[in-house]
Each structure stands twice: as C-alpha cells, then as structure tokens.
Amino acid sequence: MPEPLSPTHDRTVFFVSDGTGITAETLGHSVLTQFEHLRYRPQRLPFVDSADKAREASARINEAGVRDGKRPIVFSTLVDPTVSAAMRAGAEAFFIEMFEAFVEPLERELGLQSTHTIGRSHAIRVNSEDYKNRIEAINFTLAHDDGQSAKGLAGADVILVGVSRSGKTPTSLYLAMQYGVKAANYPLIPEDFERGQLPTALPHHKDKIFGLSISPERLAEVRHERRPNSRYAALENCRSEIEAAERMMRREGIRWLSSTTKSIEEIAATIMQEVRLERRSY
Amino acid sequence: MPEPLSPTHDRTVFFVSDGTGITAETLGHSVLTQFEHLRYRPQRLPFVDSADKAREASARINEAGVRDGKRPIVFSTLVDPTVSAAMRAGAEAFFIEMFEAFVEPLERELGLQSTHTIGRSHAIRVNSEDYKNRIEAINFTLAHDDGQSAKGLAGADVILVGVSRSGKTPTSLYLAMQYGVKAANYPLIPEDFERGQLPTALPHHKDKIFGLSISPERLAEVRHERRPNSRYAALENCRSEIEAAERMMRREGIRWLSSTTKSIEEIAATIMQEVRLERRSY
Numbered sequence: 001m002p003e004p005l006s007p008t009h010d011r012t013v014f015f016v017s018d019g020t021g022i023t024a025e026t027l028g029h030s031v032l033t034q035f036e037h038l039r040y041r042p043q044r045l046p047f048v049d050s051a052d053k054a055r056e057a058s059a060r061i062n063e064a065g066v067r068d069g070k071r072p073i074v075f076s077t078l079v080d081p082t083v084s085a086a087m088r089a090g091a092e093a094f095f096i097e098m099f100e101a102f103v104e105p106l107e108r109e110l111g112l113q114s115t116h117t118i119g120r121s122h123a124i125r126v127n128s129e130d131y132k133n134r135i136e137a138i139n140f141t142l143a144h145d146d147g148q149s150a151k152g153l154a155g156a157d158v159i160l161v162g163v164s165r166s167g168k169t170p171t172s173l174y175l176a177m178q179y180g181v182k183a184a185n186y187p188l189i190p191e192d193f194e195r196g197q198l199p200t201a202l203p204h205h206k207d208k209i210f211g212l213s214i215s216p217e218r219l220a221e222v223r224h225e226r227r228p229n230s231r232y233a234a235l236e237n238c239r240s241e242i243e244a245a246e247r248m249m250r251r252e253g254i255r256w257l258s259s260t261t262k263s264i265e266e267i268a269a270t271i272m273q274e275v276r277l278e279r280r281s282y
Numbered sequence: 283m284p285e286p287l288s289p290t291h292d293r294t295v296f297f298v299s300d301g302t303g304i305t306a307e308t309l310g311h312s313v314l315t316q317f318e319h320l321r322y323r324p325q326r327l328p329f330v331d332s333a334d335k336a337r338e339a340s341a342r343i344n345e346a347g348v349r350d351g352k353r354p355i356v357f358s359t360l361v362d363p364t365v366s367a368a369m370r371a372g373a374e375a376f377f378i379e380m381f382e383a384f385v386e387p388l389e390r391e392l393g394l395q396s397t398h399t400i401g402r403s404h405a406i407r408v409n410s411e412d413y414k415n416r417i418e419a420i421n422f423t424l425a426h427d428d429g430q431s432a433k434g435l436a437g438a439d440v441i442l443v444g445v446s447r448s449g450k451t452p453t454s455l456y457l458a459m460q461y462g463v464k465a466a467n468y469p470l471i472p473e474d475f476e477r478g479q480l481p482t483a484l485p486h487h488k489d490k491i492f493g494l495s496i497s498p499e500r501l502a503e504v505r506h507e508r509r510p511n512s513r514y515a516a517l518e519n520c521r522s523e524i525e526a527a528e529r530m531m532r533r534e535g536i537r538w539l540s541s542t543t544k545s546i547e548e549i550a551a552t553i554m555q556e557v558r559l560e561r562r563s564y
Contacts, residue, residue, distance in 0.1 A: 011392070020551035022460070023312040030305040030359065031384050034396040042561070046551045073391070077312065094391045101383050102313050109355070109376045110293070114316040131545065138452050142427075170420050170459075177452075177459055177546075178304070263413065264459075269302035269328045279324070 012064040013040040014093070016057055016076040018083065021046035027098060028075035040073070048078065051086040058090030065092055079116050130180070134281035137176040137183070144184035145169055150201035153184055158275050159205055160185040161198075161249070162212035163241045164232075165222045167259040167267060171212065174268045180281025181272070193244035198252060210271050211249040211256030216242050218260045294346040295322045296375070298339055298358040300365065303328035309380060310357035322355070330360065333368040340372030347374055361398050412462070416563035419458040419465070426466035427451055432483035435466055440557050441487055442467040443480075443531070444494035445523045446514075447504045449541040449549060453494065456550045462563025463554070475526035480534060492553050493531040493538030498524050500542045 013032065015024040021044045032038060043064070045057050065071045072093045078084040079099055088095060103114050143149055144156065146169065153159060158175065160168045164187055172183035186199055202209060214222075216239040223233035231237055249256045255274055259267050271277070295314065297306040303326045314320060325346070327339050347353045356375045360366040370377060385396050425431055426438065428451065435441060440457065442450045446469055454465035468481055484491060496504075498521040505515035513519055531538045537556055541549050553559070 020547045022547055022551065023308050026305050026308045027380065027384075031381065031388065034361065034381065034385055034398065035388070035392060035394050036397050038392060038394060044551075044554070044561070046555060073388070079316065094388075096384050096387070098309065099313060099316065102309075102378050103316055105378070106313065106317070106355070106376075110317060110320060112317050112319060115318050116316065134546075135452060138455065142451070145424075169424070170417060173420065173455055174459060177456060264416075265302045265304055269304070269326075272326070273328060279326070 010038050011040045011070055012043060012068055012072040014043050014045055014057075014061055014064070014072055014074045016045045016048055016074055016078060016087065018049040018078055018080065019046065021077075024075045024077045024098065028096070031075075031096075048083065048087070049080075051083055054078070054083045054086035055090055058087050061087075061091040061093050081116065130281045134177070134180040137180045137280065138173070140182040141172045141176040141184070144182075145172065147186040147199065147201075153201060153205055155182060156184040156205070156208060157181045157277055157280075158183050158271060159202065159209045160212055160271075161188055161202070161209055161254070162214070162256075162259075163188050163219070163238075163245050165219060165226070166212040166214045167264070168212055170264050171259075171267045171271070174264045175271065175277075178265075178268065179272060179277070179279045181277050181279075188241075188245045188248065190241065190244075193241070193248065196248075198248065206252070206254070208275065209254050210275055211245070211254045212267070213242060213246055213249075213256055213258045215258065215260040292320050293322045293352055294325060294350055294354040296325050296327055296339075296343055296346070296354055296356045296358075298327045298330055298356055298360060298369065300331040300360055300362065301328065303359075306357045306359045306380065310378070313357075313378075330365065330369070331362075333365055336360070336365045336368035337372055340369050343369075343373040343375050363398065412563045416459070416462040419462045419562065420455070422464040423454045423458040423466070426464075427454065429468040429481065429483075435483060435487055437464060438466040438487070438490060439464045439559055439562075440466070440553060441484065441491045442494055442553075443470055443484070443491055443536070444496075444538075444541075445470050445501070445520075445527050447501060447508070448494040448496045449546070450494055452546050453541075453549045453553070456546045457553065457559075460547075460550065461554060461559070461561045463559050463561075470523075470527045470530065472523065472526075475523070475530065478530075480530065488534070488536070490557065491536050492557055493527070493536045494549070495524060495528055495531075495538055495540045497540065497542040 015021050015028050017024045032040060048054055048057050061072050061074060074093045074095045076095060077098050107114055158181060160172055160183060162168050168185035172185045175181040175183040186202060192199055216235060219238040219242065220233055220235040227233055257270055297303050297310050299306045314322065330336055330339050343354050343356060354375045356377045358377060359380050360369065361381055389396055440463060442454055442465060444450050450467035454467045457463040457465040468484060474481055498517060501520040501524065502515055502517040509515055539552055
C-alpha cells in the first residue's frame with residue numbers, strides 16, 4: 001500500500017510498457033527532469049501485454065489519481081493498439097504515448113508498415129550475435145577489472161587507467177553493459193609513479209588506453225568512505241597521486257578526462273566518442 | 283570514414299543529444315525495432331551543446347544523406363531551441379524531436395515552465411544521494427558476486443541463486459547499475475544438492491532470495507563456450523544440476539524464473555516486480 005502523496009510529490013507518474021518499461025522510464029525521466037520544481041512519485045507497470053493487464057493498469061492509475069486529487073501522468077510504450085485502448089478507456093490521466101507519436105510518422109517516411117509487436121526492444125534475442133557480444137563483454141570486463149589479468153589485453157576494446165577510486169570499475173562495467181564494449185581497467189599505483197613507468201603490461205596497448213583523473217578533494221572524500229582516516233584517503237596523499245598520474249599520462253600521450261563532476265553515463269559516452277569505439281550491442 | 287551504405291542498410295539513423303545520447307538511442311532503437319525489415323546504420327552524436335556543434339552535426343547528417351541517396355532519420359533530444367534550430371536549418375533529414383513532442387504538452391498539463399536545461403538527465407549530480415546509492419550498489423554487487431562473501435548479506439536488497447552460468451552475474455550487475463539495487467548472488471553447486479540444503483549463509487535471508495533457472499540445452503551450450511567438452515558442460519550433467527536446483531527451490535519456497543529466452547533487462551525487470559523492489563537510483 002503506497003503512502004499518500006506527500007506535499008513534495010506533485011504527481012504520480014506511471015511508466016507503462018508491454019516489455020521491461022526501461023524505454024518508458026528512460027524517456028519519461030529525461031523529459032521530467034526538464035521540470036525542476038516538479039516532484040513525482042514514479043510507478044513502474046511493466047509487462048502489460050494483454051487487455052486484462054491493461055485494465056488492471058488503469059485501475060491502479062485511477063486509484064493514484066483519487067488518492068492524489070490530481071490526475072496522474074502516464075508515459076506509455078504500449079505497442080498493441082487494443083491493449084493501449086483498453087488502458088486509456090478506463091483511466092483518467094494525462095497520457096504520453098511514445099510509439100503513437102513517432103511510429104506513424106515513421107511509417108510514412110520509410111514507406112514501411114510497423115509490426116506492432118510487443119516488447120521487441122529487449123525481447124527474445126538471447127541467441128543473437130548482439131546479445132552474445134554483450135555477455136562476452138561483461139565477462140571480459142569482470143575478468144580484467146583492476147589489473148587482475150594482463151592476459152588477453154590484446155582482446156580489449158579499451159583499457160582504462162587511473163588511481164584507485166577514480167571511477168574505472170563502474171565505467172568499465174557500464175561500457176560493457178550498455179555498449180557491449182570489452183573494457184579492461186588497470187590501476188596506477190604509487191609503485192608505478194616511483195618507477196616512472198606505466199604498468200609493464202600496458203605500453204603494448206597504448207592506442208586503446210584511456211585515463212580517468214579526479215580532483216584530489218573528491219578523491220579524498222570517496223576514499224574516506226572506504227577507509228576512514230587512512231593515509232590512503234588523506235588529501236595530501238590523494239593530491240600527490242593525482243599529480244603523478246596526470247604527469248605520467250601527459251608524458252605518455254594518454255588521453256584522459258576528469259571524472260569529478262561527471263556521471264558514469266557521461267564518462268562512458270565521452271570515452272566511446274574519444275576512442276572512436278563502435279557500439280557492439282543494443 | 284564510414285563505408286558506403288550496404289544494400290542491407292536502408293538508412294543512416296542519427297541519435298543527436300546535448301548529453302550522452304542514451305535517451306535518444308534507447309527510444310530511437312525501441313521505435314525502430316517496430317520496423318522489422320528496416321536495416322539501418324546507427325550514428326551517435328552526443329554532447330551537441332552549442333550552435334557550432336549543431337552545425338557540425340548537420341554537416342555530418344547531410345554527408346550521410348548524399349552518400350546514401352536517402353535522407354537520414356534523426357532522433358534528437360536537443361533541449362535548447364537555438365541549438366535545435368541550428369541543426370535543423372542546415373540538414374536535410376527526417377527529424378524526430380522527442381522533447382518538443384512531449385515537453386510543451388506537459389508544460390500545459392503541469393502548469394509549469396520547463397527549464398530547457400541541457401543534459402540534465404545524466405548530468406552533474408555526482409554528489410546526489412541517488413548517485414551514491416548506485417555506486418554503492420555496484421560495489422556491493424561486485425563484492426558479493428558468486429558467493430564471494432557471506433558478510434553483509436543482511437544489506438542486500440535481493441540475493442540471486444542458481445547453478446553456474448544461469449545468468450546470475452550479469453543480472454546482478456544490471457540490477458545495480460540500472461536500478462541502484464544491491465544484488466548479491468550465490469551459486470547452487472553439486473555439494474549443496476548432495477547435502478540437500480541451501481548454502482549455509484542463505485536460509486536467514488529467504489525473503490529476499492530469487493532463483494534463476496535455465497533449460498539444460500541452453501546451459502550446456504553456454505558452458506561449452508567456457509569449458510568445451512568438459513563434464514561440467516555435458517548435457518546430462520546440466521540436466522541433473524538443473525533438476526536438483528529446481529527441486530530445491532520448489533521445496534524451499536523460493537520464487538524463480540527461467541532465463542532461457544529472456545534478456546538481462548527482462549530478467550531484471552521481472553525480479554524488480556516480483557520481489558517488489560524499489561528503484562534507488564535514476
């Protein structure tokens with residue numbers, strides 16, 4: 001039983017889909033971030049793939065509307081017109097139908113009929129090349145996290161380097177998951193700075209190395225969460241590691257960016273562009 | 283220099299954004315999967331956040347159109363009307379402007395002005411609670427992959443169980459990355475079946491256990507890729523492990539699904555719904 005709408009929630013927003021709801025959520029959330037002062041309670045309704053489930057969905061939409069005293073916003077990617085009609089017939093809400101808005105104009109432009117097939121975008125394509133690439137990329141990335149293995153680096157699409165906690169692991173995983181890219185990552189550690197050389201496995205692969213840096217203040221904060229009051233987390237130590245890492249990357253001609261104010265998505269999208277990586281999976 | 287459009291590519295499709303381009307790609311790809319017979323060459327143009335970059339974008343769009351002999355399709359999430367106008371002024375293409383289509387009607391519905399702010403959806407919110415939840419979830423999931431650690435299972439939102447290669451690791455990582463959910467995973471191994479009991483760490487956490495199963499044929503295929511011609515991958519062995527795992531899950535009252543024909547997104551969305559997990563991060 002959801003709690004009543006608090007004064008900070010202006011609306012309940014439903015993301016309705018015949019599949020996972022990821023497309024509806026991604027677009028809906030992007031659009032809603034354009035309304036700075038709107039607070040909303042998100043509700044996912046995935047796998048609405050029959051008229052019966054559509055009627056259940058509209059009942060839930062109506063309950064929320066009655067409870068809130070305001071009609072809900074519904075972002076829908078329902079594809080089947082019968083299912084979509086069954087939802088709309090019963091519900092008092094503001095509907096944003098993503099497919100309706102775009103599929104019909106595209107039919108005219110392409111001179112093709114759309115299939116109106118449910119849940120296609122994340123659907124049964126588990127045997128596809130595409131999907132295998134992605135699982136392979138995830139496995140590769142896990143096996144090559146944090147310099148675990150120098151073996152197989154030749155198979156990497158990109159190798160991220162940077163000091164501990166500069167964002168290498170989440171970025172590598174995101175690259176694998178979202179883009180199907182095999183992303184290894186290698187830490188730059190104080191011993192490397194003393195030797196004044198890249199870790200020995202790396203110089204052969206310079207064309208696919210990409211560096212992550214971070215502000216010393218932010219790094220100290222992140223490291224403090226992991227090991228409070230350690231030398232590892234001390235601002236002075238963070239500053240000297242970062243300086244040494246940036247000096248090394250500059251000297252070796254390694255491209256890099258600062259992750260300080262960037263989300264994983266932004267770091268990953270920038271790397272895709274800079275290293276000119278091709279997406280291997282949808 | 284992209285190769286010329288092959289006969290299997292009917293169009294070049296651009297995903298243009300002032301941010302990462304992920305929203306444009308996600309929606310665009312979803313919409314295009316509705317056209318079964320369309321083959322297209324996707325081109326990402328992220329970080330188009332000035333009129334100058336918009337003009338560069340339209341030059342690239344026009345090059346593709348001339349090369350293909352067909353005008354490109356452009357999915358755009360450009361927010362700034364000046365930038366958007368600069369792109370459209372120069373380019374001969376079929377434009378699908380996602381924000382224009384939805385933001386204005388929403389302004390009227392909400393009685394709020396949109397901010398027309400660039401790249402908000404994946405933008406600088408690195409210090410937000412939301413974002414911290416997500417990084418924490420990724421770290422938790424990595425530390426609790428494949429039964430690595432029984433410590434801290436109390437902090438898990440969900441614990442996936444299943445035989446080796448049933449899809450636990452990619453699903454756990456996806457749950458962490460996409461939904462900010464702390465997902466541990468634990469293998470069910472022949473020793474557990476012999477003892478006839480769940481791994482000892484698990485019975486305390488039964489309310490948050492979710493099982494993954496898979497068809498023996500598919501499992502044998504996946505395991506053969508990893509260890510060809512091993513006993514581990516033999517169909518007979520896969521069949522007996524799966525039967526034992528399903529028997530155990532049934533006896534213990536553990537909810538489970540078969541991952542055989544499902545994508546990671548579908549498995550994850552189903553788990554979110556079944557375990558009634560709340561999204562912790564956008």
